[in-house]
Amino acid sequence: MIRLDDKALKGSFPPVVTPFKEDGSVDYDTYAKLVDFHAKGGSAGVVVTGTTGEPSALTTDERILLVKVAIDAAAKRIQVVAATGTQNHADTVVMTEAATRAGADALLIVTPYFIRPPQRGLEAYYLDLCKRTDLPVMIYHIPGRAAVNVTAETVVRIADAAPNLVGIKHAVSELSLVSDLIARLGTEFRIHVGLEDLSFPMVCLGAHGLMNAVGNLLPGKVQELYAVTAAGDLKRGRALHYELWELNQAIFFDTNPIPMKYMMMRLGLLPNEVHRLPMVSTTPELRAKCDGVLQRAGLI
Numbered sequence: 001m002i003r004l005d006d007k008a009l010k011g012s013f014p015p016v017v018t019p020f021k022e023d024g025s026v027d028y029d030t031y032a033k034l035v036d037f038h039a040k041g042g043s044a045g046v047v048v049t050g051t052t053g054e055p056s057a058l059t060t061d062e063r064i065l066l067v068k069v070a071i072d073a074a075a076k077r078i079q080v081v082a083a084t085g086t087q088n089h090a091d092t093v094v095m096t097e098a099a100t101r102a103g104a105d106a107l108l109i110v111t112p113y114f115i116r117p118p119q120r121g122l123e124a125y126y127l128d129l130c131k132r133t134d135l136p137v138m139i140y141h142i143p144g145r146a147a148v149n150v151t152a153e154t155v156v157r158i159a160d161a162a163p164n165l166v167g168i169k170h171a172v173s174e175l176s177l178v179s180d181l182i183a184r185l186g187t188e189f190r191i192h193v194g195l196e197d198l199s200f201p202m203v204c205l206g207a208h209g210l211m212n213a214v215g216n217l218l219p220g221k222v223q224e225l226y227a228v229t230a231a232g233d234l235k236r237g238r239a240l241h242y243e244l245w246e247l248n249q250a251i252f253f254d255t256n257p258i259p260m261k262y263m264m265m266r267l268g269l270l271p272n273e274v275h276r277l278p279m280v281s282t283t284p285e286l287r288a289k290c291d292g293v294l295q296r297a298g299l300i
Contacts, residue, residue: 001189002163004136009106009167009190010208010230011044012223013081014215015052017257017264018066020274026062028069030271034216035073035080037269042220044209045079046070047108051145051171052213052257055083057276060091064098071103081211085110085140089125096133106136108169108211113146119154130162137164142171142194152180159185169194169211175201182206196248200241203229213251213260214244217267217299250293254286255279263290266300 016034019027038046048070049055049063058066067082074080082099084107086092096107109129111122130137139158143149149172159165170178171194178191182205192209193202199210203226215222221240229237253259261273262282273281282290294300 001159001166001185002136004166004188004190007044008079009045009081009136009138009192011226012042012210012212012215012219013045013047013079013192014038014043014219014222015047015050015083015211015213016070017216017261017270018049018053018058019270020272020276022272022274024274024276026058026066027271028065031066032069032073034269035070035078038215038219039074039077042223043078043215044223044226045081045105046074047081047083047211048104050083050108050140050211051142052216052260053083054257054276054279055086057279060086060094063095064102067095067099067104068102079105081106081108081138083108083110083140085112087113087115089128092129093132096129100133100135104135106138106166107133108138108140110140110142111146111148111150113148116148119151122148122150123154123157126158126165127162130158130164134164136166136190137162138167138169138190138192139165140169140171140194142169144172152177152184155181156184159189166190167192167208170202170207171195173198175205178202178205178207196244196251199225199244200229200237203237204234212248213256214247216257216260216264216269217247218244246293247297250290253289254282258282259286259290262287263294266291266294
């Protein structure tokens with residue numbers, strides 16, 4: 001595995017939501033402001049067009065432009081991880097090569113969804129993509145959406161053959177995989193938490209960061225959760241875990257990022273909660289539930 005800077009891919013990397021204007025077009029100006037919000041608010045970096053950024057609702061060109069906007073807005077203050085994976089190899093290649101040229105700090109590539117390839121297919125897929133870039137690459141493991149699991153054995157084979165495969169975003173409640181990968185690949189293999197509820201326990205096991213939607217609301221607090229837990233202050237880390245608990249639950253009151261966009265609008269971070277079909281905005285009942293959570297958190 002290539003040697004990374006000690007601060008590279010460590011800390012909180014929120015998957016930034018993609019704002020849309022009322023006419024459904026991407027609101028790039030607001031997106032730049034969100035990246036600036038994270039740079040000033042304490043995040044270690046951002047993920048561009050991760051799941052919370054609704055990548056399936058975006059065109060390839062829109063995703064590439066969002067990466068460029070994020071890099072410009074970050075201005076080297078925080079790291080920019082470009083999520084370049086999609087359901088097919090060709091589009092993933094286009095976005096991976098474009099993000100590399102644009103100057104992203106790392107790539108996050110989701111397991112190809114819907115296809116449900118065998119493990120040898122996943123291995124060949126990632127080996128091909130890793131050869132097309134000199135950037136650090138992380139696998140995005142989210143079987144709940146992609147409908148495919150990647151095994152520890154497959155990850156190890158890829159890492160052995162591709163030095164720039166440096167980590168994985170693990171968005172499934174299987175803590176044993178975290179321990180297995182650290183035992184096989186060492187403590188420098190960057191494992192990021194993809195499920196909010198598991199942030200504290202996974203960092204206790206040795207995870208290097210958080211790629212959690214709740215960071216869109218409270219970047220500083222989520223970064224602190226990682227930092228204090230990684231430093232061994234488990235008392236403070238546990239306290240932050242429970243401070244964030246209800247907000248974490250609220251993200252999944254409906255399909256992510258429907259509740260998230262509404263809560264960000266309530267906090268003045270977004271001008272609206274517009275989505276592209278088949279995603280839709282909140283219902284009155286959902287808005288009331290989210291408002292209650294925000295009130296109890298002292299945010300409104």
